[in-house]
Amino acid sequence: MPESRSLLIDGQAAQGSAEPLKVLNPTTGEVIAVVECAGEADIDRAVEVGARRFEEGVWSKRPIHERSRILNKFADLIEGALEDLYQLETLNNGRPIRETRAQIARLPEWYRYNAALLLADRASVVPMPGPYHSYTERSPLGVVGILSSFNHPLMITSKSLAPALATGNSVVLKPSELTPLTALVLGDLALEAGIPEGVLNVVPGLGTVAGARLAAHPQVAKITFTGGTAAGRAVARACAERFAKCTLELGGSSPVVVFPDSPLEEAVRGAAFSAFIGAGQTCIAGRRFIVHESVYKEFVDELCGVARSLRIGDPARLETQLGPMISHVARERIIEKVHAAEAEGVEVRHGGIAAHVDDSPGGFFIEPTVCSGPNQEFRLAREEIFGPVAFVAPFREESEAVSMANDSVYGLGAALWTRDVARAHRVASEIKSGIVWVNDHHRLDPSSPWGGAGESGIGREGGWESFHEFTHTKAITIRTAPEPVDWYGGQRLERLN
Numbered sequence: 410m411p412e413s414r415s416l417l418i419d420g421q422a423a424q425g426s427a428e429p430l431k432v433l434n435p436t437t438g439e440v441i442a443v444v445e446c447a448g449e450a451d452i453d454r455a456v457e458v459g460a461r462r463f464e465e466g467v468w469s470k471r472p473i474h475e476r477s478r479i480l481n482k483f484a485d486l487i488e489g490a491l492e493d494l495y496q497l498e499t500l501n502n503g504r505p506i507r508e509t510r511a512q513i514a515r516l517p518e519w520y521r522y523n524a525a526l527l528l529a530d531r532a533s534v535v536p537m538p539g540p541y542h543s544y545t546e547r548s549p550l551g552v553v554g555i556l557s558s559f560n561h562p563l564m565i566t567s568k569s570l571a572p573a574l575a576t577g578n579s580v581v582l583k584p585s586e587l588t589p590l591t592a593l594v595l596g597d598l599a600l601e602a603g604i605p606e607g608v609l610n611v612v613p614g615l616g617t618v619a620g621a622r623l624a625a626h627p628q629v630a631k632i633t634f635t636g637g638t639a640a641g642r643a644v645a646r647a648c649a650e651r652f653a654k655c656t657l658e659l660g661g662s663s664p665v666v667v668f669p670d671s672p673l674e675e676a677v678r679g680a681a682f683s684a685f686i687g688a689g690q691t692c693i694a695g696r697r698f699i700v701h702e703s704v705y706k707e708f709v710d711e712l713c714g715v716a717r718s719l720r721i722g723d724p725a726r727l728e729t730q731l732g733p734m735i736s737h738v739a740r741e742r743i744i745e746k747v748h749a750a751e752a753e754g755v756e757v758r759h760g761g762i763a764a765h766v767d768d769s770p771g772g773f774f775i776e777p778t779v780c781s782g783p784n785q786e787f788r789l790a791r792e793e794i795f796g797p798v799a800f801v802a803p804f805r806e807e808s809e810a811v812s813m814a815n816d817s818v819y820g821l822g823a824a825l826w827t828r829d830v831a832r833a834h835r836v837a838s839e840i841k842s843g844i845v846w847v848n849d850h851h852r853l854d855p856s857s858p859w860g861g862a863g864e865s866g867i868g869r870e871g872g873w874e875s876f877h878e879f880t881h882t883k884a885i886t887i888r889t890a891p892e893p894v895d896w897y898g899g900q901r902l903e904r905l906n
Contacts, residue, residue: 412442414589416451416613417596419458420606426450430586430613435503435733436723438771442501444589447614452581452622455610459552459579460628462607469549469577473527480524480575483602484517490598491516494563494591496725501588502559503732503773504687505724512564519567522855523575526876539904540890547880549577550630550654554623556616556644557592558635559585559735560690566592568859568870569633569656574604576879581629582611583620587735589613616640627651631879634658635692638793638864645867656868656878658692658860660793661821664814665695665850666836668807669703671826675848677708680799681715683824683850685777688732689797690739692865693822695850697790698801699813705803709781712799713759716777721764733773734796740773743796747778750789755800756781785813793819807836815841821861824850843869
């Protein structure tokens with residue numbers, strides 16, 4: 410019997426006004442849960458509750474030491490529930506359990522780090538000349554809406570939820586309709602930790618209905634959104650209508666530049682990790698492999714060898730290295746793109762077809778795919794694929810590699826493989842992206858800003874850059890001179906402002 414879950418509004422289980430969501434296990438294609446689905450009226454109610462709690466000050470005006478202590482307790486409860494969260498997230502989004510463990514084992518760090526920033530933050534004294542003492546003061550924004558995605562449900566949610574709560578905001582969280590289960594558990598744990606009812610509301614629903622309403626709601630002061638570029642544009646427009654803040658982490662087609670001085674085996678295995686981890690369902694995945702012509706052929710051959718060796722199967726098993734796509738639609742979309750690329754002249758060296766798994770015949774599996782071409786002027790290289798597909802093209806000179814890496818509408822992440830320290834710094838500075846790794850990929854930390862440029866979005870997650878984006882800055886200026894200002898009197902005043 411599938412599990413049943415309700416919305417969480419004002420600390421209570423609530424029914425949704427839309428048709429309930431049938432949540433699938435992508436490994437089998439079977440329904441694993443039926444979840445209440447929020448319509449526009451439910452979003453309105455959740456936002457109104459959050460706004461009311463904000464004005465009451467039950468969280469927004471709570472002393473920072475108390476908020477920090479409760480966030481640390483929240484982190485402790487998450488840590489205590491990790492084993493269940495590993496299993497549930499893998500069941501819901503199909504990511505291999507060994508990857509899920511490696512990723513969300515660090516989840517409590519995000520809450521502890523932001524709880525620490527709350528205590529470490531200080532106001533600034535502005536060096537205004539004359540008889541004035543000027544300083545800044547920060548305050549929470551109000552209601553923050555979080556639109557999370559299916560690929561890393563807990564991590565992507567927490568990157569915004571932790572600083573939003575730390576800074577005193579109320580939150581309405583709309584997880585992906587495909588993967589709402591762990592977000593609802595997070596809501597339960599927040600209540601147990603002592604976060605007041607109505608401060609965190611969890612409202613699964615369709616992006617086109619619940620997500621659109623949350624993005625456009627006049628009482629929502631900031632939206633954070635992770636997803637596709639087209640949807641991100643719609644969110645940005647909705648926020649711009651009322652001058653609300655927004656942080657958008659959108660699409661990508663990350664370049665990975667491999668120089669000939671890099672040990673080939675290390676570069677190949679690093680490339681496979683960047684392209685195939687999470688079945689390639691991540692905005693930051695390595696997609697365009699720009700490889701020096703002297704090692705190009707061998708690199709492609711070796712990458713195909715790694716792709717062939719990956720163990721595809723049930724993500725609940727520790728030995729599994731590649732799980733399913735999130736849905737049948739997602740798998741078919743990728744296969745169609747690979748077939749279209751082949752018709753355009755791309756050489757499909759491995760994969761590009763559905764993978765059959767004996768004990769999971771209904772699962773949405775696909776073979777890891779390696780394609781190559783003489784240049785990157787193919788749609789397969791230029792568009793975001795969001796699946797386990799690597800495209801490899803050669804280059805001759807460093808300047809050409811940099812030009813190829815920057816020849817994209819996206820600018821989220823990039824990677825370099827080289828042993829030349831000077832080249833690493835030089836090329837990393839020349840690449841136009843929000844993140845550059847050298848001899849690695851996918852690494853992040855709560856203290857490091859994460860985000861992109863161009864059509865990969867705006868704003869940052871992580872670090873002070875994210876923390877302060879959930880606050881409003883006020884400048885306060887106090888005149889300290891003993892005499893008053895009388896512009897229209899007999900005083901000679903040399904300065905207007």
